[in-house]
Amino acid sequence: MADLFPDEPAEAGAATQTPDNAPLADRLRPRALSEVVGQDHLTGAEGAIGRMVAAGKLSSIIFWGPPGTGKTTISRLLADAVGMRFQAISAVFSGVADLKKAFADADKMATAGQHTLLFVDEIHRFNRAQQDGFLPFVERGTVVLVGATTENPSFALNSALLSRTQVLILNRLDHAALAQLLERAEALMEKPLPVTDDARDALIASADGDGRFLLNQAETLFAVNLSEPLDPAGLADFLHRRVPVYDKDREGHYNLISALHKSLRGSDPQAALYYLARMLVAGEEPLYVLRRMTRFASEDIGLADPEALHQCLAAKDAYEFLGSPEGELAIAQACLYLATAPKSNAAYAAQKAAWKSAKATGSLMPPKNILNAPTKLMKDVGYGKGYSYDHDSDEGFSGDNYWPEEMQPETYYQPVERGFEREINKRLAYWNKLRAQR
Structure with a gap:
């Protein structure tokens, strides 16, 4: 589960007591939406989540954001905030049978007056047919669907599912949000992290916006006895840096x-x-x-x-x-x-225009004066007749017409007044002048 806090049991109502030996990230799990860091644009009073909670009614949601930003936690707190039953499944480990059971359980609870928030982690991992399976249950209100994904929903989810949900974007945790997590960790542990100020900044930077990763690193530091605080170099030797999130096909x-x-x-x-x-x-x-x-x-x-x-x-x-x-x-x-380098897209624009023109004009014959005449018959019908050999002119320029007779000359390439194209412009202007004189 790539999220800020590890999962609790699939169904949860009131908050349970977290064991003292639980991971630090679990012990620091927020107990209210107001404690969630870095997502005020959603959880604040004017945010989409804040407004839903104030109204006491949730719509189906897709949470889109990087790992470790609180997607699971916010979903669980949402259910608590509006008095809904929380049920979680993961698309990584669940199949059709798990989905059917989840919907059947939700139907049963609905008859007892208890509505279900169904949280689906890594929802993009369900195939298109499985995603379509959510639609009837969402439409008739059997569940309020809250899906979590690290992938762009536009590419990863069915358009039919997207049309029935609201996509909310969770931000990568910034320096201030991560620093706040460290302060909470120090308050819980009742001691400061054994690092210098510079190393603290380096520790935050190494998390690459992932709160869970940062707290796991902090837990490692709290567990050791150091004679003096680590500086950035010592921290780098002691801890490994988080690998940047980067999928070559995503x-x-x-x-x-x-x-x-x-x-x-x-x-x-x-x-x-x-x-x-x-x-x-x-x-x-x-x-x-x-x-x-x-x-x-x-x-x-x-x-x-x-x-x-x-x-x-x-x-x-x-x-x-x-x-x-x-x-x-x-x-x-x-x-x-x-x-x-100086910039110009004149060649690019010229290529597109020429390709478009070629498709539109089909198979027009070039003018006969510029056609080769390797046989007597071709010469007799006028191939090559009247061709002007450019090198025979003083300027090395004949000014002949090279366009099909059925077509007016076009201007595709229009160089800019930057870089070498400035010189090309001068050449074109010179040739246009000579052409006009002939």
Whole structure:
């Protein structure tokens, strides 16, 4: 269960006494919504949850947020706050039989006047058919469904299920919220953490927004007897750092590559390098990043700086030759080059426009003057007749018409006044002038 506090038994009413030997995170479990940290935008008086509790009526909810942010805890407290029976299942361990039993139990309790909040952890792990199975029970009010997911509901859940629920987003716990958890832990343990102020900040940073992970680390520190507080270096040796949340085929992957692309386009080399580092440190395939950067070189820079494409291809060759970690420096170099290069999407726009025009005009023949005439018959029907060899002119430019007779000339490529495209603009203007004179 990836949440801020571990699960209690599947059904709970009043709060139970937590054993003294229970994990620290369990002993610090909030007993009221007001004690939940980092989610005031939901649990506050003006938040969606606060309003539901004030009205005494819940709608079905999907909680979407990172691990360790309180999805299970808030769901349990919601049930208590409005006097509902709480029942929890996990999509990781449950199947169709478990769902049928949960709905049957809820039906039975409803006849006795007790409504059920059914909490489904990792709800995105149920397949589409299983998700559809929730619909009739939600529609007729057998249960109030509260699902928890770390995945984007837009991709992970059926549209029919989403239309019957309210998606509430839980925030990654920030520094202040995590610091508050540590203060509560110290108050419960009646002693301070054996770390310096700098190490305390490093401990909070190492949690990467996960409250459960932070409390587990704190519990380890409380359990040892140290002669003096740990500094950041000592803390790093003593504890392991949380691995960043990053699934190569999930939303985190697409969020970071989007952030990298937008930072490059926005000419911010510092942010671009940061997102590149985030991806590579988390284990992204370097060649995937290089493929996206190579595409960027053509899409967002193009002929404003033709060297950008060469830099990406050179970085690919260098990485394949050196491997990790040495070859990653070449990727960083290419990243910085792209971020600091002049930007133009003129080539990208021209390609889209030309492709659209080609599809619209079908199989129009080019003008005969620019067709090859390898046979006598082709010469007799006019192939190649009147062709002007550009190199025979003083300017190396004939000004001939190269468009099909049934089609007016189009302008697809319109270079910008940045980088090398400024020079291209001058060339085009010169040729247009010569063409007008002929």
